[in-house]
Amino acid sequence: MAKIEAGRFAGTMEGEFVVFVIGMRINNLLAVNKWLPVSRAMPRMLQELFRQPELGLLHAELFMNLADRNVMTLQYWRSYYQLHAYAHARDKEHLPAWAAFNKAARGNTAVGVYHESYLQKPGSYETVYVNMPQFGLAKAGAMVPAVGSMKDAAERLRASGVAPGGS
Secondary structure (H helix, E strand, O other): OOOOEEEEEEEEOOOOEEEEEEEEEEOOOOOHHHHHHHHHHHHHHHHHHHHOHHHOEEEEEEEEEHHHOEEEEEEEEOOHHHHHHHHHOOOOOHHHHHHHHHHHHOOOOOEEEEEEEEEEOOOOOOOOEEEEOOOHHHHHOEEEEOOHHHOOHHHHHHHOOOOOOOO
């Protein structure tokens, strides 16, 4: 079990990074032959990425919403270039999985997939974690005490050069 860090902390990251949300939704539970291969592809990709940190994945967290039949992975990448390169690399797990999904999904709606990419510049985000193990950005980057200029959301943004509530 993960070690709980007692107190208030913030997550920080040096330089630019990408928050990448990717997932699948099972639209037809009975069409196991359509959604099972999709659900098995992500663990293979994550294993490959964790074994090869030079590909750019910093951290990933898995989430499941059973009521909505949705499985999502929240990923942190060093750069969009590395994320894009991985997605299009012929010798990596993603491209064959994407081709297999497109072939299986042709003509039916049994399973859906999605992704969202958020390119983050230094100072364009803020985080807080209270009595939590390292999680999310704090696990991808660093977890620091939320004191001084890191004490509250407005202060964290102000300290990074972003003025909250205005442009």
